Amino acid sequence: MSNKPVVTVDLGGTNLRIALVVGDEVVNRHIFPTPRGAEAIVGLIAQEALAISSASSSDIEGIAIAAPGAASRKLGGLSKAPNLPELNGYPMAAQVTKLTSLPCIVENDANAYAAGEVVYGAAKGMQTVVVITLGTGVGGGIVLEGKLWRGVDGSAAEVGHICIEENGRLCGCGAKGCVEAYSSATSMAKLAREYGVEASSAREAYDLAKQGNEAALKAFHRAGTALGIVVAGLVNTLNPQAVVIGGGGSSSFDLLEPGIWQELKIRAFPVAVENLKLVKCTLKNYAGLLGAAALLRGLA
Amino acid sequence: MSNKPVVTVDLGGTNLRIALVVGDEVVNRHIFPTPRGAEAIVGLIAQEALAISSASSSDIEGIAIAAPGAASRKLGGLSKAPNLPELNGYPMAAQVTKLTSLPCIVENDANAYAAGEVVYGAAKGMQTVVVITLGTGVGGGIVLEGKLWRGVDGSAAEVGHICIEENGRLCGCGAKGCVEAYSSATSMAKLAREYGVEASSAREAYDLAKQGNEAALKAFHRAGTALGIVVAGLVNTLNPQAVVIGGGGSSSFDLLEPGIWQELKIRAFPVAVENLKLVKCTLKNYAGLLGAAALLRGLA
Numbered sequence: 001m002s003n004k005p006v007v008t009v010d011l012g013g014t015n016l017r018i019a020l021v022v023g024d025e026v027v028n029r030h031i032f033p034t035p036r037g038a039e040a041i042v043g044l045i046a047q048e049a050l051a052i053s054s055a056s057s058s059d060i061e062g063i064a065i066a067a068p069g070a071a072s073r074k075l076g077g078l079s080k081a082p083n084l085p086e087l088n089g090y091p092m093a094a095q096v097t098k099l100t101s102l103p104c105i106v107e108n109d110a111n112a113y114a115a116g117e118v119v120y121g122a123a124k125g126m127q128t129v130v131v132i133t134l135g136t137g138v139g140g141g142i143v144l145e146g147k148l149w150r151g152v153d154g155s156a157a158e159v160g161h162i163c164i165e166e167n168g169r170l171c172g173c174g175a176k177g178c179v180e181a182y183s184s185a186t187s188m189a190k191l192a193r194e195y196g197v198e199a200s201s202a203r204e205a206y207d208l209a210k211q212g213n214e215a216a217l218k219a220f221h222r223a224g225t226a227l228g229i230v231v232a233g234l235v236n237t238l239n240p241q242a243v244v245i246g247g248g249g250s251s252s253f254d255l256l257e258p259g260i261w262q263e264l265k266i267r268a269f270p271v272a273v274e275n276l277k278l279v280k281c282t283l284k285n286y287a288g289l290l291g292a293a294a295l296l297r298g299l300a
Numbered sequence: 301m302s303n304k305p306v307v308t309v310d311l312g313g314t315n316l317r318i319a320l321v322v323g324d325e326v327v328n329r330h331i332f333p334t335p336r337g338a339e340a341i342v343g344l345i346a347q348e349a350l351a352i353s354s355a356s357s358s359d360i361e362g363i364a365i366a367a368p369g370a371a372s373r374k375l376g377g378l379s380k381a382p383n384l385p386e387l388n389g390y391p392m393a394a395q396v397t398k399l400t401s402l403p404c405i406v407e408n409d410a411n412a413y414a415a416g417e418v419v420y421g422a423a424k425g426m427q428t429v430v431v432i433t434l435g436t437g438v439g440g441g442i443v444l445e446g447k448l449w450r451g452v453d454g455s456a457a458e459v460g461h462i463c464i465e466e467n468g469r470l471c472g473c474g475a476k477g478c479v480e481a482y483s484s485a486t487s488m489a490k491l492a493r494e495y496g497v498e499a500s501s502a503r504e505a506y507d508l509a510k511q512g513n514e515a516a517l518k519a520f521h522r523a524g525t526a527l528g529i530v531v532a533g534l535v536n537t538l539n540p541q542a543v544v545i546g547g548g549g550s551s552s553f554d555l556l557e558p559g560i561w562q563e564l565k566i567r568a569f570p571v572a573v574e575n576l577k578l579v580k581c582t583l584k585n586y587a588g589l590l591g592a593a594a595l596l597r598g599l600a
Contacts (some may be wrong), residue, residue, distance in 0.1 A: 008494070047402055072570060080571055130450050142537070144444065151539020152428055155569045158536040163529050163567055165466045175566045229463050235456040237537060239451020266475045269455045271370060271380060 003062035006293035007049040007102070011041070011067040013083040018048045021057060021293035024120045026286045028052055038090045046099035053102070062103035063096055064292035066112035070154045077106050079154065096108050107263065109149075109288055110157065114141020115148050115300035116291025117244045121283040128240045131281075132159055132227070134188075134249025137172070138180040141291075142238065148300050160184070164229040182226030183256070185249035192219040206252045220252055224259020231260050231278070232267035239272045246281030253280040304361035306593035307349040307402070310409065311341070311367040313383040314358050316358075317585075318348045320356060321593035324420045326586045328352055338390040348397035349505035351476040353402070362403035363396055364592035366412035377406050379454065404597045407595050408450075409588055410457065414441020415600035416591025417544050428540045431581075432459055433525070434549025437472070438480040441591075442538070448600050460484070464529040482526030483556075492519040506552045520552055524559020531560050531578070532567035539572045546581030553580040 003023065010017040012034060021028035030268050035044055045065065053060045069081035070090075076093030078084070093104040107115075114131035123129040127146045133139045138160030142149040149156050160180035161173055168177030169187075180240035181187055185202045192205035195215040199205035231243050245253055245260075257278065285288055294300045303323060310317040312334060319329035345365065352358045369381035369388075376393030377583050378384070393404040395555055407415075414431035423429040433439045438460030442449040449456050460480035461473055465531045468477030469487075480541055481487055485502045492505035495515040499505035509516035531543050545553055545560075557578065594600045 062558075089355070144449070149444070149538070151572065152541050153539055153571045153575055155572045156537065156539040158539075158569045158572075161536055161567055161569070162533040163464060164392075166464055166468070166525075166529060168466070178567070225466075229466060233462040233533060234463055234537065235535065237456065239453055239456040239458075241452050267461060267478070268460070269370075269458045271453045272451065272455045275453055 003297065004059055005056055006061045006296050007052050007063045008289040008292045009045055009065040010064065010288040010292070011065055011069060011084070012109075014289065016041070016044065018045065018052065019289050020039055020052050021290055024290060026289050028055065029255035029289075036086065037066065038086045038092070040086065041084075042092060042095045042099065045280035046096055049096070049100050049102065051294060053100075060102060062105070062296050063100065064112075064296035065096070065104065065106045066109040066141070066288040066292040067092070068109050071106050071108040071111070072154050073105075101215060103296070105248070105292075105296050107292055108154065110139035111141040111148055111150065112291035112295060113287040114143060114157070114244075114291065115294045116283050116287035117246055117281050118143045119294035119299045120290045121287060122244045122246075122279045122281050123242045126241045127228070128238070129242045129244060130234050130238060130240050131244040131246055132231070134183055134185050134245065135247040136184060136186050138184045139247070143300055144238070146300065148295065159230060159234065162230045162233060164226050168273070179230045183223045183249070184248065186222045188219065188249060188252065188256055190217055191222055195219040202249055202252060206255065209255055217255070221259045223252075224256035225263050226259075227256060227266065228260035228263025232264050235264065235268040235272050239269070240275040242279060244279050244281055248288060250281050303597065304359055305356055306596050307352050307363045308362045308589045308592045309345055309363065310363040311365055311384070312409070312563065313368065316341070316344065317589065318345065318352065319589050320352050320589060324590060326589050328355065329589075334384070336386065338386045338392070341384075341387065342392060342395045342399065346396055348416065349396070349400050349402065353400075360402060362405070362553060362596050363400065364412075364596035365392065365396070365404065365406045366409040366588040366592040367392070367406055368409050369410070371406050371408040372454050373405070379467060383527040387569060388411070403596070405592075405596050407592055410439035411441040411448055411450065412591035413546060413596060414443060414457070414544075414591065415594045416583050416587035416589070417546055417581050418443045419594035420590045421598045422544045422546075422579045422581050425543045428538070429542045430534050430540050431544040431546035432531070434483055434485050434545065435547040436484060438484045438488050438552055439544045439547070442456040443600055444538070446600065448595065459530060461531045462533060464526050465486055466576050467504065475490070479530045483523045483549070485547065488519065488523045488549060491522055492516055495519045502549055502552060506555065507554055517555070520555035521559045523552075524556035525563050527559035528563025529567065535564065535568040535572050535576060539569070540576070542577040542579055544579050544581055546587060550581050562597060
């Protein structure tokens with residue numbers, strides 16, 4: 001395990017963020033529109049990594065890329081990348097290494113996010129933690145006894161499509177009752193509008209709820225109980241020390257929390273609930289960058 | 301890791317089974333009514349273990365007890381034992397060792413069952429497996445990369461109380477929509493009666509279904525889809541190599557399987573489903589005894 005600086009990349013369908021992680025600090029952060037095509041993406045990462053590296057006073061440990069899709073360590077890339085199909089099956093890590101002579105890993109972005117919150121953020125010092133991210137969708141990452149749990153195909157912790165209501169709300173995936181259809185930031189805004197709240201975003205609905213708008217309060221309670229059913233199921237399955245709620249939607253944490261605890265108390269094994277910590281993320285947009293660095297450092 | 305014979309105990313609220321496990325064979329098996337009181341239970345185990353040990357031609361590795369409740373390795377006993385309250389917090393392993401001079405471990409019975417199926421049974425040779433037992437209730441055990449996952453309080457894999465339908469059937473635990481209220485052996489029989497089938501047990505309903513009784517077939521399909529929703533959630537969470545269906549209710553496996561696959565295909569991450577094996581247990585009543593031995597031997 002090393003603590004040398006790491007060049008870290010948060011690769012999204014729209015933007016590519018690249019930065020240097022020194023200790024637990026993100027420095028020298030740059031944002032680019034994500035280029036199209038695998039070679040252009042890898043070329044930009046390599047070019048910027050070399051620039052950051054040559055500006056750094058100390059040796060670089062390597063390059064850690066958090067990317068959307070199922071990541072395969074064997075491939076050194078994404079085995080499934082619905083949002084960046086050009087990277088499907090592309091050996092990204094080997095290509096980056098070829099261009100930079102630096103070691104490179106590729107990790108699923110939600111997994112990197114989770115590793116970040118566990119190693120440097122809300123669950124720092126804890127060993128067994130489930131992280132749930134509320135964004136456009138609902139994602140997650142699982143750390144068990146200090147190591148990221150990837151599953152046999154790298155598709156573990158796809159918690160957004162856990163069902164809470166067999167014939168419930170229609171999810172973007174085509175199934176009914178997925179928690180993503182209730183508790184993603186997008187779904188929270190939608191729920192609020194269905195409850196009669198005039199809000200174009202979860203943020204606006206949240207502000208109205210904080211001003212006492214009853215319908216908005218009800219919508220967040222509903223998103224909270226839906227999330228709570230899934231949290232209870234995860235606690236019954238894994239019995240973790242903590243559950244971290246992250247992603248943009250976590251800015252409504254205080255309004256979601258009562259619904260989550262309500263369902264935990266009804267549905268989860270009492271001893272596991274008594275000892276459980278339910279906490280809000282602390283690293284925000286830096287969790288993925290820091291988590292990717294933590295994974296390269298062998299810290300999760 | 302050793303392969304010496306192990307005295308192994310399957311302790312239930314009604315019966316206590318004790319046997320010798322030699323390799324992967326259960327020999328010299330005896331059944332007693334479970335005595336009342338912690339000292340009487342421990343006394344009977346010690347007495348019978350010494351008798352089995354003195355009749356064995358080789359050295360005994362130790363005594364492994366599978367018992368109902370949350371097992372704590374630290375305590376060497378059950379930290380919660382609703383079905384045998386006299387064992388709540390009682391240091392069973394230390395007492396057995398005191399009386400026999402043999403090492404002793406105490407493990408949750410569903411966890412031991414899971415370890416048995418993974419090390420010696422349906423998932424032999426696999427590393428990452430979820431086992432679900434359909435009995436009076438629904439329980440389970442999780443093996444990750446060859447090691448039993450206990451959770452931070454020893455209460456992991458309580459899969460019976462995972463919710464499939466927020467306002468669904470009332471479960472014995474007081475919550476609504478737990479999978480146990482649909483897919484335990486008891487609930488399967490109850491479901492069948494509600495569907496108009498004249499059957500006093502899941503076995504009778506199964507026989508009628510196999511004779512073409514439409515209502516009975518529907519009841520098993522319903523139990524299967526309910527179970528499938530939970531299996532899909534577990535696959536999304538852990539991405540295991542296999543899911544094993546065990547317990548008495550698994551004798552209806554062929555009628556449950558189509559409903560499980562139906563929900564897996566709708567609700568679980570495709571790559572994880574493609575590679576997943578869904579199998580029926582093979583060790584039946586010996587899984588707990590063999591699994592306890594496997595755990596003492598350090599094989600799970």
